[in-house]
Each structure stands twice: as structure tokens, then as C-alpha cells.
Amino acid sequence: MMPHFTPRIAREVRLRLSLLFVFLLVAPAYADDVQVIAPGVADELLGHIVRVIPEGKAPENIGRVIDVLVDTDGHPVAAVLDFGGFLGVGNRKIAVTWSSLQFAPAKDGLTITLALDADSIRAAPDYMGPAKPVQAVSP
Amino acid sequence: MSKQRSPPGLPGLDWLNFFVATLQTGFGPFIAVYLTGNKWTQASIGLALGAGTAVVVLSQVPAGLLVDAIRRKRAAVLAGILLVAASAVLLAVWPARLPVMSALALQGFASCMMAPAIAAVSLALVGHAGFADRIGRNARFAAMGNASGALLMGVCGTLLDSRAVFWLAAMLAAPAILALRKLPHGKARGAGALPPPHRGSASALLRDPRLLALAGCVLLFHLCNAALLPLAAGALTRQSGDVANLLIAACLIGPQIVVALLSPTASAYAERWGRRPVMLLGFAALPLRAVVFAGTTSPTLIVAAQLLDGVSGAAFGVLLPLIAADLTGDSGRFNLCLGVAGLAVGVGATFSTILAGRLATDLSLHAAFLVLALVGVAAVVAVARGMPETRLPAGTWRAPDPGAG
Numbered sequence: 277m278m279p280h281f282t283p284r285i286a287r288e289v290r291l292r293l294s295l296l297f298v299f300l301l302v303a304p305a306y307a308d309d310v311q312v313i314a315p316g317v318a319d320e321l322l323g324h325i326v327r328v329i330p331e332g333k334a335p336e337n338i339g340r341v342i343d344v345l346v347d348t349d350g351h352p353v354a355a356v357l358d359f360g361g362f363l364g365v366g367n368r369k370i371a372v373t374w375s376s377l378q379f380a381p382a383k384d385g386l387t388i389t390l391a392l393d394a395d396s397i398r399a400a401p402d403y404m405g406p407a408k409p410v411q412a413v414s415p
Numbered sequence: 416m417s418k419q420r421s422p423p424g425l426p427g428l429d430w431l432n433f434f435v436a437t438l439q440t441g442f443g444p445f446i447a448v449y450l451t452g453n454k455w456t457q458a459s460i461g462l463a464l465g466a467g468t469a470v471v472v473l474s475q476v477p478a479g480l481l482v483d484a485i486r487r488k489r490a491a492v493l494a495g496i497l498l499v500a501a502s503a504v505l506l507a508v509w510p511a512r513l514p515v516m517s518a519l520a521l522q523g524f525a526s527c528m529m530a531p532a533i534a535a536v537s538l539a540l541v542g543h544a545g546f547a548d549r550i551g552r553n554a555r556f557a558a559m560g561n562a563s564g565a566l567l568m569g570v571c572g573t574l575l576d577s578r579a580v581f582w583l584a585a586m587l588a589a590p591a592i593l594a595l596r597k598l599p600h601g602k603a604r605g606a607g608a609l610p611p612p613h614r615g616s617a618s619a620l621l622r623d624p625r626l627l628a629l630a631g632c633v634l635l636f637h638l639c640n641a642a643l644l645p646l647a648a649g650a651l652t653r654q655s656g657d658v659a660n661l662l663i664a665a666c667l668i669g670p671q672i673v674v675a676l677l678s679p680t681a682s683a684y685a686e687r688w689g690r691r692p693v694m695l696l697g698f699a700a701l702p703l704r705a706v707v708f709a710g711t712t713s714p715t716l717i718v719a720a721q722l723l724d725g726v727s728g729a730a731f732g733v734l735l736p737l738i739a740a741d742l743t744g745d746s747g748r749f750n751l752c753l754g755v756a757g758l759a760v761g762v763g764a765t766f767s768t769i770l771a772g773r774l775a776t777d778l779s780l781h782a783a784f785l786v787l788a789l790v791g792v793a794a795v796v797a798v799a800r801g802m803p804e805t806r807l808p809a810g811t812w813r814a815p816d817p818g819a820g
Contacts, residue, residue, distance in 0.1 A: 323454035340451055358451055359652075362663040363569050364444030366648025369457075398653060404776055 319385035326357055326377070326388045328397070338390065338397060345371065345410060354412040356403050357390075370400040373414035391415045427597030428537060428549070429556045431492070434591035435529055436560030438499055441568050441584040442522050444645075446506070446515075449577040453510040463512070467519030471527060472761030478527035479754020480617070483747055488535045492595055495529035498522065500588035507581035527757060531750040534736040538749065540598065546740055547733070551682030554732040558674035558725075565667045615746025625742055626752060628801045630759040632698070635794035636731065637763030639701050639787050642771030644724070646783060647708050647717050655714045662714050666721040673725020674732060682733040689806045690738055691798070697730020698798050702791030709784035741805035 321344060327335045339359025347353050352374045361367035378389045390397070392415055401411040446467075450460045485491050502518035502525070509515075533553065541549045564587075568580045620626060648666060652659045685693045700723040707720035739752040767787070774783035 320454060322456065323452055342451060342457055360659055361448070361648065361652060362660045362667065363440070363565060363572065364446070364448045365645060365667060366652045366659065366663040367444075367448070368649055368652050395656060398656060398659070 316381060316383070316385060324386070324388055326390050328390050328392065328394055330394060335389070338394065341388070342369065345406070354410060359397070369403040370397065371403045371410045371412040373412045376413065376415050425540060425598070427594050428540065429552060430594035431591060431598070432533065432553045432556035433560035434587055434594055435496065435533065436557040437564035437567070438496065438584055438587045438591055439526060440561055440564030441503065441580045445568070445572070445580065446519070449506070449580070450510060450515065452577050459512065463515050463519060466516055467523050468761070468765060470520045470523035472758060472765060474524045474527045475757035475761060476751065476754040478524060479531055479750040479752070482528055482532045482535060482750040488532045488539065489595060489598065491528055491532040492536060493592065495525040495532065496588050496591045496595070498525035500585045503581040503584040507578050507585070527754070530757070531753040534753065535749055536598070538740060543740060547682045547686045547737055550733050550736050551679035554678035554729065555675045558671045558678065562668045562671035562675070565664065569664055615743070615748050617748060617751055620743060620746065620748045620752060621755070623742060625803055625805055626755060628803065629738055630755055632794060632797045632802050633756050633759040634763040635790060635797050636698060636701065637760050638767045639705060639791035639794055640727065641764035641767035643705060643708060643787060644721065645768065646771055646775060646780060647721065650712065650780060651714055651717060654712055662718055665718050669718065669722050670725035670728055673722050674728045677726065677729035678733055681729045682737065685733060685737055689804045690734055690741070691802060691804045693730050694734050694798050694802060695795065697727045697734070698795045700726040701794060702788045705784050705788035705791050709781055709788060738805050741807055
């Protein structure tokens with residue numbers, strides 16, 4: 277059913293459109309004390325690829341960061357990684373201590389290298405969630 | 416209708432089964448890998464996959480009713496292929512919450528519709544007398560499609576990226592539709608080809624004690640089966656170093672090769688011996704596999720035992736449509752029957768992963784395998800004690816006017 281387009285409604289619509297126009301013209305006001313982080317200096321952690329460098333070999337992508345565990349002060353203590361599997365079957369989740377991760381700038385963000393050998397990663401106990409004691413692997 | 420004992424050459428149907436299976440291999444656990452790469456939290460992934468599973472479980476029976484009601488079963492297959500392709504595209508281009516949820520729901524519903532619809536198209540093309548042969552062939556080509564799909568998409572995901580897997584899945588819809596168009600029209604008439612002269616009542620089917628027995632056995636089967644591979648694959652990742660991924664690929668592809676080899680034999684014996692002996696054999700492979708998984712950590716033995724999955728898979732794949740055809744005859748309720756069995760599969764599989772996951776976390780992997788083995792034994796006992804023979808007397812379907820059903 278068509279609404280009746282009374283002059284009152286027309287006025288209201290005009291008012292809203294002009295308000296919208298004004299908002300679009302005015303530049304958004306930022307706080308003065310923002311910190312600008314250049315691209316490539318910081319990167320999102322969730323889903324980030326983690327690599328290992330086997331002795332005398334090329335770096336190898338081993339898994340992805342799926343969570344970061346922080347202490348009560350907010351400092352990261354461990355990262356939870358997902359790795360392994362074929363087409364999603366046989367993946368494992370493990371925790372590694374924060375200090376075992378080495379961050380380095382790369383041309384498109386960060387590279388994260390895990391300072392552990394592949395065998396100790398594979399043999400690591402499963403991460404069972406925050407309700408259980410976390411057994412994080414460290415170098 | 417007399418020449419239907421030998422399987423008519425229906426290359427269109429062969430390749431339809433092949434490509435529909437290939438098309439769907441990227442869905443399932445691989446979604447979790449893809450979403451992890453797209454910065455999804457594990458909780459959101461769990462929610463999305465859980466919702467997808469719920470759709471699959473809940474739409475089995477409605478999809479069966481729908482396919483029964485649709486006169487042109489091919490249209491149902493075509494709609495299914497297009498829906499799966501659309502959801503693959505949606506996943507590839509827009510991995511945000513709402514599109515992913517919608518894509519999973521679409522794909523879940525489409526898969527519930529396609530499996531019975533392809534069986535119904537087959538039944539319509541070859542009739543009841545040639546159905547067993549045809550189902551054996553369908554299962555063979557579907558298994559080959561699954562194996563090729565896993566290989567293709569595994570390679571694609573490794574060499575390119577996980578998004579490419581969904582583009583590939585979407586592209587596979589083209590050969591599937593081509594195969595569907597190659598099917599001959601109106602070659603033979605069986606249940607599902609024409610609107611039945613008298614559609615049997617749905618409640619009569621649902622009250623059939625044989626359907627109840629089938630659903631119970633199927634539920635127990637998947638309560639044991641579904642968690643076995645994921646648990647074993649996790650163990651492989653832990654133990655077998657660099658080659659773990661290859662071993663897991665072998666665990667996925669090996670059983671499909673066994674299914675491809677055995678399915679025609681399984682359906683032939685289901686005709687000769689009856690459904691029960693084949694079902695018992697297939698079900699018996701299940702607790703055996705669970706016991707081997709419980710007793711060994713040797714990667715070779717795990718991969719070898721996983722081949723038993725192919726034995727169960729072959730029996731299961733051919734028996735479900737055969738028994739559904741036995742139970743529903745010309746009543747026009749074939750797809751509803753498959754839907755009820757599919758519901759049992761879904762419920763069993765869902766509780767399997769919950770049960771086994773809990774056991775593996777709280778007790779041990781060993782305990783989880785042992786409990787699954789017990790469930791497998793219960794499934795075999797259920798078949799032995801509760802599942803009646805459903806094969807109709809020889810010659811039932813050769814008469815021009817079958818009165819049974």
C-alpha cells in the first residue's frame with residue numbers, strides 16, 4: 277500500500293536529507309592524540325601464518341595463530357596454533373610460549389617464526405582450552 | 416522392460432555421480448581451515464559449522480518429502496548442483512558471518528536433496544529390477560569422485576590457497592550439469608519416474624517397523640563411525656612427523672578406492688544373498704577398525720585399518736538406497752525413506768564427534784576408541800537381532816504390474 281505523501285512527510289524527508297548532506301561534508305573529528313602506525317609495522321595476529329626454519333633448510337609454514345593467551349596484566353604469555361592435517365582432517369591445536377615466537381618485519385606485514393624444531397611441535401600436548409592447565413611448549 | 420538385468424550403459428549417470436561427489440569434497444572439515452585463514456575465531460567457526468550440521472540433520476526428512484513431491488527429479492538434482500555451486504562462490508568471495516552461514520545452510524540442504532534425487536533418477540531410468548546393479552555403479556563413481564576431489568582440492572589448497580578450493584568446487588558444477596543433460600529421457604519407468612498410481616501414506620511408511628530397525632542400525636553405525644577418522648588423523652599428526660599429511664590423505668582416499676572397487680560386488684551380493692548378510696559384513700568391519708585404532712600407534716597399521724572403512728562404506732552406500740527401494744516399492748515414498756535414514760546418519764554422526772571428543776579430552780584417545788568399538792559391536796548386534804531381510808522375492812519387479820509395495 278502506498279503511503280500518503282503529505283506535505284508534512286515531505287518536509288521531514290527534506291530535513292533528513294539535508295542533515296545527511298551536512299554530515300557527509302563535515303570531515304570526521306579525530307582525537308588529537310592518535311598514534312599513527314605505518315602499514316607493514318603492525319599486523320593482525322589472528323589467522324597469521326607461523327613458520328619454522330628447519331636446520332639448513334628453507335622456512336616452512338607450519339600453522340596459523342588462532343588465539344593469544346594473556347596474563348592478568350594483559351601481557352601475552354602464549355599463542356595457540358593450529359597446524360597439520362589434510363583438507364581439515366587431523367588438525368591439532370597446541371600452545372607455545374610467547375617467547376618462542378620471533379617477529380620480524382616483512383614487505384607485507386610481519387613474519388612470525390617459531391623457534392622450535394618441527395618434531396617438538398608435533399609431539400606437543402593438545403591445547404584443551406583455557407579451562408584446563410595450558411601446557412605451552414618452549415624452546 | 417525385460418532387458419534390465421544387465422546394467423544399461425548410462426555414462427551420463429556415471430559422471431553425474433562422479434562430479435556431484437567431487438563438487439562436495441571441499442565442504443566439510445576444510446571449511447574450518449579456510450575460515451581460520453580468514454581470521455575467524457574458533458568459537459565463530461564452531462558456531463557456523465554447528466549450524467551447518469544442524470541444517471543437514473534437520474532438512475533430511477523435509478528434503479525427502481520435497482523430492483518425493485517433485486515430479487521432475489532431474490530438476491531437483493539440477494537445483495542441488497546450482498545451490499552447491501552458488502554456496503561455493505559465496506564462500507570464496509565473502510567469508511563473513513552471514514554469507515558463510517547462508518552458504519553452509521544452502522549446501523547442507525542441497526546435499527540432502529541431491530543424494531536421494533540422484534537415487535530416484537537412477538531408479539526411474541533402470542527400474543526396480545536393474546536398480547541394484549545401478550546403485551553399485553553409482554556408488555563406484557561417487558567414490559571415485561570423492562577420491563579425485565580430495566586429491567584435487569588437497570593439491571589446490573596446498574599449491575594455491577584455500578579460497579581457490581571453493582572456486583574449483585564451483586567450476587565442477589559445469590561438468591556435473593553436462594552429465595545431467597546427457598541422461599536419456601523416459602527409458603524405463605520405476606518408482607519415482609511417474610507420479611505413483613496411488614501414493615502410499617507417509618505415516619504408514621514411518622510406522623513400518625523395518626524402517627525403524629534400519630534407522631536404529633544406521634544411527635548406531637554412525638555413532639561409532641563418524642569420530643573414528645578425525646581421532647585417528649589427529650593421532651597421525653602427532654606421531655608421524657613430516658609424512659603425517661600424506662598419511663591422512665591416504666586415510667581419506669584409500670577407503671574411497673576400496674568403495675569404488677567393492678560397491679558393484681556389494682550390490683550384486685545384496686541381490687544374491689539378501690541385504691542382511693552384506694549389511695552384517697559391512698557393519699562388522701566397523702568395530703574391527705575401532706579396535707585396531709585402540710590397539711596400535713603404528714601409522715602403517717592405522718592407514719591399513721582405515722581401508723576397512725571402505726568395506727563398511729561400500730556396504731552402507733549400496734544398502735541404504737536398496738533397502739529404501741525395498742521398503743517403499745511403488746508408493747512414491749522412496750525419498751522420504753532415504754531422508755529418515757539420512758536423519759539417523761546425521762544424529763549418529765553428530766553425537767559421535769561429541770561423545771568421542773569428550774572421551775578423548777577427559778580420559779584418553781585409547782578410551783575413546785574402545786568406547787567407539789563397543790558402539791560398533793552394538794551396531795552389529797542390532798543388525799543381527801533387529802534388522803529383518805527386506806529383499807523382495809525374485810521376480811517381483813519383472814512383472815509389468817507390480818502389486819507389492
